[in-house]
Amino acid sequence: MNGITQSTALWYASRATGVVSLLLLTGVVLLGMLVNRQGRLPGFPRFVVTGLHRNLSLLAVAFVAVHVITAIADSYVSIQLAAIVIPFTSSYKPVWLGLGAVSLDLVLALIVTSLLRARMSRRVWRGLHWFSYAAWGSAVVHSLYSSTDLHHGVLLYTAIACWLAVAIAGCWRMAHAGREIPREGRAAATLEMMSPGRGPRRGRREAPAAQRPGADIR
Amino acid sequence: MTPGTTVPQSAGSRWDQPRGQRHQHPGSGLPRLFPASGAVPVDLRTHLSRFTALPYLGQPGRLIPVLKAAGLTGRGGAAFPVHRKLAAVADAATRPVVIGNGAEGEPASDKDKSLLWISPHLVLDGLQLAAETVGSAAVGLYVHRNDRLQDQLRAAVAERAEARLDRIPVEIIDAPPRFLAGEESALASRISGEPAMPRFKPPRVFERGVAGRPTLVHNVETLAHLALIARYGPDWFRGAGTADEPGSMLCTLHQADGRRDVVETQLGTPLGSLVQLGPGTQAVLSGGYHGAWLAAEDAGQLTLSNADLRPAGSFVGAGVLAALPADRCGIAETARVTRYLALESAGQCGPCFNGLPRIAAALGEVASPRPDPRAVTDMMRWAGLVEGRGACHHPDGTVRFVRSALQVFGEEIRLHTQGRCVDPARRPFLPLPARTAMDPADWN
Numbered sequence: 204m205n206g207i208t209q210s211t212a213l214w215y216a217s218r219a220t221g222v223v224s225l226l227l228l229t230g231v232v233l234l235g236m237l238v239n240r241q242g243r244l245p246g247f248p249r250f251v252v253t254g255l256h257r258n259l260s261l262l263a264v265a266f267v268a269v270h271v272i273t274a275i276a277d278s279y280v281s282i283q284l285a286a287i288v289i290p291f292t293s294s295y296k297p298v299w300l301g302l303g304a305v306s307l308d309l310v311l312a313l314i315v316t317s318l319l320r321a322r323m324s325r326r327v328w329r330g331l332h333w334f335s336y337a338a339w340g341s342a343v344v345h346s347l348y349s350s351t352d353l354h355h356g357v358l359l360y361t362a363i364a365c366w367l368a369v370a371i372a373g374c375w376r377m378a379h380a381g382r383e384i385p386r387e388g389r390a391a392a393t394l395e396m397m398s399p400g401r402g403p404r405r406g407r408r409e410a411p412a413a414q415r416p417g418a419d420i421r
Numbered sequence: 422m423t424p425g426t427t428v429p430q431s432a433g434s435r436w437d438q439p440r441g442q443r444h445q446h447p448g449s450g451l452p453r454l455f456p457a458s459g460a461v462p463v464d465l466r467t468h469l470s471r472f473t474a475l476p477y478l479g480q481p482g483r484l485i486p487v488l489k490a491a492g493l494t495g496r497g498g499a500a501f502p503v504h505r506k507l508a509a510v511a512d513a514a515t516r517p518v519v520i521g522n523g524a525e526g527e528p529a530s531d532k533d534k535s536l537l538w539i540s541p542h543l544v545l546d547g548l549q550l551a552a553e554t555v556g557s558a559a560v561g562l563y564v565h566r567n568d569r570l571q572d573q574l575r576a577a578v579a580e581r582a583e584a585r586l587d588r589i590p591v592e593i594i595d596a597p598p599r600f601l602a603g604e605e606s607a608l609a610s611r612i613s614g615e616p617a618m619p620r621f622k623p624p625r626v627f628e629r630g631v632a633g634r635p636t637l638v639h640n641v642e643t644l645a646h647l648a649l650i651a652r653y654g655p656d657w658f659r660g661a662g663t664a665d666e667p668g669s670m671l672c673t674l675h676q677a678d679g680r681r682d683v684v685e686t687q688l689g690t691p692l693g694s695l696v697q698l699g700p701g702t703q704a705v706l707s708g709g710y711h712g713a714w715l716a717a718e719d720a721g722q723l724t725l726s727n728a729d730l731r732p733a734g735s736f737v738g739a740g741v742l743a744a745l746p747a748d749r750c751g752i753a754e755t756a757r758v759t760r761y762l763a764l765e766s767a768g769q770c771g772p773c774f775n776g777l778p779r780i781a782a783a784l785g786e787v788a789s790p791r792p793d794p795r796a797v798t799d800m801m802r803w804a805g806l807v808e809g810r811g812a813c814h815h816p817d818g819t820v821r822f823v824r825s826a827l828q829v830f831g832e833e834i835r836l837h838t839q840g841r842c843v844d845p846a847r848r849p850f851l852p853l854p855a856r857t858a859m860d861p862a863d864w865n
Contacts, residue, residue, distance in 0.1 A: 241771070249771065249775050250771070250772070250775070250806055253771065322623065323623065324621070324623055324624060325620070325621035325812075384768075385768070385860075385861060386618070386767060386768030386769055386774075386861075387768055387858050387859065387860055387861055387863065387864065388768065388859075389766070389768035389774035389775075390763050390764050390765075390766040390768055390773075390774045390777060390778050391764055391778075391857075391859075393763075393774060393775050393778035393779065394760070394763055394764065394778035394781060394782060396778075397778055397779055397781075397782030397783075398782060398785075
């Protein structure tokens with residue numbers, strides 16, 4: 204059987220969405236670390252990082268959903284419905300598909316707890332959010348061993364780029380763990396940045412300050 | 422009493438004129454919390470000669486239906502029904518902590534300081550009653566940093582201990598001079614030995630507060646009302662105020678001529694009889710720095726009640742009313758206060774410590790001559806982004822305050838775009854503390 208036929212379309216779809224899911228999940232993890240360290244994307248306001256982290260994670264979930272559904276619907280290998288969420292029960296590659304199930308379960312838990320964040324203890328939410336690293340990690344191992352797509356060529360380089368990006372970002376995150384503006388100074392730092400003569404409005408003021416009425420006000 | 426409220430019959434007789442006792446029912450006249458004349462601290466002897474002994478001591482839970490019938494709500498600003506907090510804490514599995522909150526971080530408010538200074542024993546009465554009602558053995562009074570006041574309170578506590586009035590010892594706890602120090606969860610943090618910064622909810626402090634125990638926090642004025650309701654009953658309490666918002670409250674009034682005063686007034690009193698609303702006043706700030714500006718002509722139509730003020734975008738809050746003189750710039754005043762509010766952010770939540778300084782800076786721009794026309798739209802966009810976010814209501818309150826200024830002082834903004842201002846000298850009017858938080862120690 205060569206090329207994409209009716210019978211192989213689902214299989215290809217599952218593999219393709221799997222790769223895209225890995226890319227998206229990697230992006231979510233990277234942005235999550237940036238959110239945690241209060242970093243920002245160059246040229247964007249700070250809330251963009253948080254917004255992108257959230258929206259990208261929902262997009263990733265959509266791709267993961269398609270990846271899983273097409274994998275079941277495809278008849279090339281039979282994957283039982285229960286094996287999607289119950290790890291290591293699949294008859295086909297139980298360990299490697301099982302890691303995918305682990306990842307899916309963790310992602311679902313992260314989504315549910317984040318939607319309910321306002322209704323739960325902050326500490327519990329934070330603790331559970333650490334599992335996002337485990338979710339990403341098990342997805343990576345799953346992607347490497349449940350198919351051979353990532354074993355060579357462009358996809359291998361893409362996968363390596365994902366691993367390296369998260370590894371480097373993880374080191375950066377740990378290195379910056381203690382380095383942050385003290386809470387007391389944060390608002391003052393932003394105010395300083397926003398004050399006239401700096402920040403977005405730089406260079407706009409034309410009249411010399413002393414000539415304007417009320418110029419002495421801060 | 423309103424129909425439909427249930428009060429134990431046995432307790433009913435207690436509220437009638439206490440015959441045979443030396444001192445008569447004070448009537449429903451005001452003031453209730455302060456002595457009829459003078460602002461001299463009421464010592465224990467005077468207090469005991471003025472008020473009868475406290476009922477309901479040693480009777481856990483009995484006071485709760487009485488407070489429900491009275492309709493007493495929290496006087497710290499949130500106006501939450503007092504009986505519900507008490508019931509929630511009384512039902513808790515572990516022994517609760519009870520704290521009287523006199524932190525009064527709002528710079529424009531003096532009422533808690535005044536009450537603690539003049540009528541400390543009413544507050545201490547209320548604290549004991551609340552503690553016994555919920556079965557607590559750990560009681561504290563959280564008071565802003567003022568040595569004279571704290572010394573007098575410690576003396577009052579010691580005097581009561583000597584007279585064997587109180588069964589539960591009261592600890593005086595120092596509140597840092599921060600705007601947010603009196604927020605319930607910040608209070609719980611502070612008393613647990615951490616910085617006085619708000620925490621995320623849940624858990625609410627009545628579930629898990631000081632040292633992880635259920636904690637009942639009531640404003641000191643609420644406790645003083647509670648001590649009077651226990652003595653004179655719900656009917657007496659409802660002799661002042663409106664049916665929906667009964668009783669009296671303490672208000673801090675800032676008149677346009679610069680006078681600053683604390684008065685006790687009934688809820689439902691017309692604002693015009695509290696602050697001067699003549700041609701010398703352009704707007705009234707109601708609800709303090711988390712409240713809202715009202716145009717003077719609108720304020721004249723309203724009474725001191727949430728029923729009136731909520732639809733106008735404001736609320737009663739902790740009873741701060743400030744009349745802005747006609748010759749001051751409302752935008753400059755709002756910008757000055759907003760800058761202070763931004764710097765008082767605890768720096769914990771991104772929307773707050775990033776958003777409020779941006780809003781403050783944009784408002785500073787609007788307050789300057791010929792402001793950047795983008796400033797107002799920027800501000801409105803940022804306001805939308807910070808609302809409802811974070812651990813406490815600091816962003817919400819600040820946004821409410823700023824939005825109301827943009828509405829009420831629209832004419833002033835137009836003047837600024839022409840390079841003019843009603844008060845180019847920018848004389849400050851609203852009170853602000855000399856310094857804001859600079860280092861971690863300022864939150865302890």
